[in-house]
Amino acid sequence: MxxxxxxxxxxxxxxxxxxxxxxxxxxxxxxxxxxxSGHVVIGIGISMLSWxxxxxxxxxxxxxxxxxxxxxxxxxxFFGLKIVPPSHFRVMAG
Numbered sequence: 519m520x521x522x523x524x525x526x527x528x529x530x531x532x533x534x535x536x537x538x539x540x541x542x543x544x545x546x547x548x549x550x551x552x553x554x555s556g557h558v559v560i561g562i563g564i565s566m567l568s569w570x571x572x573x574x575x576x577x578x579x580x581x582x583x584x585x586x587x588x589x590x591x592x593x594x595x596f597f598g599l600k601i602v603p604p605s606h607f608r609v610m611a612g
Contacts, residue, residue: 537569540581544572 534542545565552561576584589597 540584541569541572545569 531538537545545568548564548568549561552558552564555561575587594601
């Protein structure tokens with residue numbers, strides 16, 4: 519028997535029910551908007567579609583990838599940055 523044990527699930531993210539925290543947020547926001555607006559079924563449908571789309575976009579990548587994707591493709595004011603050059607002027611250093 520090997521004297522060293524390597525855990526298989528050490529880096530697994532914490533779950534809320536069946537979803538990670540970021541997936542739960544993507545699902546819960548449209549759901550609660552649907553409840554507040556009085557369209558619960560539409561809110562459930564949109565939350566399921568947003569969850570499915572988020573999983574497709576993320577596709578096994580880390581949450582940091584989503585943040586970087588948003589930085590490069592969303593307007594600069596989205597993240598609260600005051601001075602950001604347009605995305606076609608930004609160059610990735612590599």
